[in-house]
Amino acid sequence: MNPPGLDLDRLRAHLDAHRPGLVAGDLTADVVEGGRSNLTYVVSDGRSRWVVRRPPLGHVLPTAHDMTREFRVISGLRDTAVPVPEAILLCEDADVVGAQFYVMSFVEGTPYRSAEELAELGEARTRVIADALVDTLVDLHAVDPAAVGLGDFGRPEGFLERQLRRWxxxxxxxxxxxxxxxxxxxxxxxxxxxxxxxxxxIHGDYRLDNVLVDKNDTISAVLDWEMSTLGDPLTDLALLVAYAERDKVSLQFVSNASSAPGYPTTDQVVARYAERSGRDVAQLDWYVSFAFFKLAVILEGIHYRHSKGQTVGAGFEGVGAGVPLLITHGNEILKEEK
Structure with missing residues (x-):
């Protein structure tokens, strides 16, 4: 049976034509829950498993959900210290399954989404996982873009100014x-x-539930690269910090993993990143304030669409109430700067 947005017969025919011998039997697929943007499927022939990614159903602006971008970055990072799935095939022909898509290897691991999940592991293992999250971010930011074919992946000059204008x-x-x-x-x-x-x-949305953690408490893969580009790496660190403040600013849609016993404090996360990366984090407050501004704009957009009856599903009613808290917190951070 075909899941929404993925015709398995057409997918099989395309794989047979472009990667002969990859698939050994009839395909089945399950939709991976948890994503808020691009659709993710685990596909199997009964012997092997792969992951397929495609844009949301009915989406008509392919530049906002560019499969080529995701495929290119995981291809470039394959032989670096950053763990990513193997990029297997990119299809830019929307006629095959109704949208461009790509196929990557299936990686074993757990995307920890809650403090409760981490609490079951204990404080020591939680600290190991959180430290690995920071260390992997350092590894990403240490990659030479030109050396992995990503020298033209973005425009780092004027990046912060453009980001501020955009939001x-x-x-x-x-x-x-x-x-x-x-x-x-x-x-x-x-x-x-x-x-x-x-x-x-930069990843663009780096957090614990966007990585997979294996049984040895190491990160087996970094996922969800749809917002990746070349830019200022401190924006990744600042968003990680902002997400950890979820309870202060009522970010209820964000994982509460950072509140688990054993998870390092914000100061510890920043200190570890600074020590291992050698980067100057003296102005990180600006970046965190900007992260709250960006999150406020995102939530206000959701509130606006909900008020117009343009959202589907439950859970949007209280989103707008959280926006003022984000604004207040963002202003307070800047006012506290010396």
Whole structure:
């Protein structure tokens, strides 16, 4: 039986034509739950398993869900210290299954999404996993983009300024109510944009539930590269820090793994990253404040669409209530800067 968005007969025919001998039998597939954007399937022929990724159903802006981008970055990182699945096949012909897609190897591991899951492992193992998360981020940021064929993967010059303009434009497109402090936060950020250090490949949404952890408590794969580019690596670290503040700012849709016993504090995470990477984190407060601004814009967009009846499913009712907390926290961080 075909899952939504994936015709298994057409997929099998395409694989047989372009990777003969890969598939040994009829294909079955299960949709992987948990993703909020691109669709992910685990596909099997009864002997082997693979993962297929494609854009959301009905999506008409392929540049926003570019399978080529994801495929290219995991291909480039294959022989680096960053663990990624093997990139097997990219199909840019939307006629095959209704959208471009790519196939990668199936990697064993657990995406820990909650403090409760980590608590079952105990404090010592939780600390090992969290430290591995930081160390893998350091490894990613140490990769020379040009050396792995990703020298043109983005435009690091002016990256922070472009990001700030992009999210301000997104905010203006989702205006439906007054948001006290949002203009102040934007203006403070715009007036104090730091000078970026050495650019790197950045993940764009790096967190524990976007990696797989194996039975030895090591990271077996980093997943969900749809927001990756070349830019300022401290944006990855800052988002990791911002997610850890979920309880302070009511980010209920974000994993609460960082509250598990044994998980390092924000200061410990930042110190480990700084020590192992050698990067200057003195201006990290700006990046964390910007992360809260970006999250506020994302949630306000969801609130706006929900108010217009354009969201599907439950759980969107309270999203808008969290936006003011993000704005307040972002402003407080900048005001505390010396």
């Amino acid at each position: 301000k434009k997104q905010l203006d497109a989702s205006r439906s109510r007054d948001l006290d402090g949002i203009e102040e936060l934007h203006d403070r950020l715009a007036a104090t944009v730091p000078v970026s250090g050495k650019p790197s490949i």
